[in-house]
Amino acid sequence: MSKLFKKARRDLGFRYGRRLRQLEHWLVARVAMMIISLLRLLPADKALNFADRVARRVGPLVGRHRVATGNLRLAYPEKSDAEIEAIASDMWGNMARLAAEYIFLDVLFDYDPKATKPGRVEVGGADHFHQIAGEAKPHILFTGHLGNFELLPVAAATFGMKITALFRPPNNPYVAAWVARQRRINGPDTMIAKHNAARPMVAQLKAGKMLCMLVDQKLREGIAVPFFGREALTTPAPAALALKMGAHIIMAANRRVGGPRFHVTVQPELEFNTSGDEAEDVARLTAAIQARIEEMVRANPGQWLWIHNRWTTPRDIALLQARAETK
DSSP, X not given: OHHHHHHHHHHHHHHHHHHHHHHHHHHHHHHHHHHHHHHHTSOHHHHHHHHHHHHHHHGGGSTHHHHHHHHHHHHOTTSOXXXXXXXXXXXXXXXXXXXXXXXXXXXXXXXXXXXXSOOSEEEETHHHHHHHHTOOSOEEEEEOSBSSTTHHHHHHHHTTOOEEEEEOOOSSHHHHHHXXXXXXXXXOSEEEEGGGOHXXXXXXXXXXXXXXXXXXXXXXXXXXXXXXXXXXXXXXXXXXXXXXXXOEEEEEXXXXXXXXOEEEXXXXXXXXXXXXXXXXXXXXXXXXXXXXXXXXXXXXXXGBOOOSOOSOOHHXXXXXXXXXXXX
């Protein structure tokens, strides 16, 4: 009887816990939509400047600020505390602008390859995009969380590329639905969620199309490669996919160049020679991709997300050792 009672209590807790989480998601989404509606009443420039100012004041008060400044001291041991705080402040401003820019994606992206006057968005290396658009080959566009990274697949689609963006939806399903709609404004029609991505990605590349992937985050089950002179656990899946499918690798980044103005930089194809050793090739290519990401971050450190534990921790080391012992 007691077992049945405990089981019933667990089932009730699970059921009501799920409903409470759903209610919490709904309430958070309602507040978010209200803020979005208010910001939408303002001109884009004023709304984004307001979000930037608020974030620079509030950001240093939250716990993640200590994570960001700690990561910055690891990456830039030569910088003073004042310089570290300045980069962290820029990061908070950039994050707030990025969040608010989802509201104005329909007016912010005004790039026209045929325009004679520059707009809010400029593209460097447009000849690479033109070349890729004319090739019936599989391509993977790798980038990081820099500036407004959402503009990269939009820019690629503008050049006529059949691009699919890989993304991780927000945990809140109501917010996730809104973000998905915003992402499709002027951008790719097809999006692939990371939790169900393998088969759609392979199909996209087999069709000679392009994938856009963010590859600068930590994966505990990944492999250790250098990043800012320290080992960082990184997913080898993008490199393995590129090698398996014979995909051409393109690196690109977006940076802010003052207020709501952006510069998309497209680099030449990343050259890579295989050795025949699959595991070694995947590790070397993963390291080569992260080296390019590091270059992008160093060029604009205040526009990258420093709030994650990107580098190897003692817990990660223990995990790597346990994994090695089981091999």
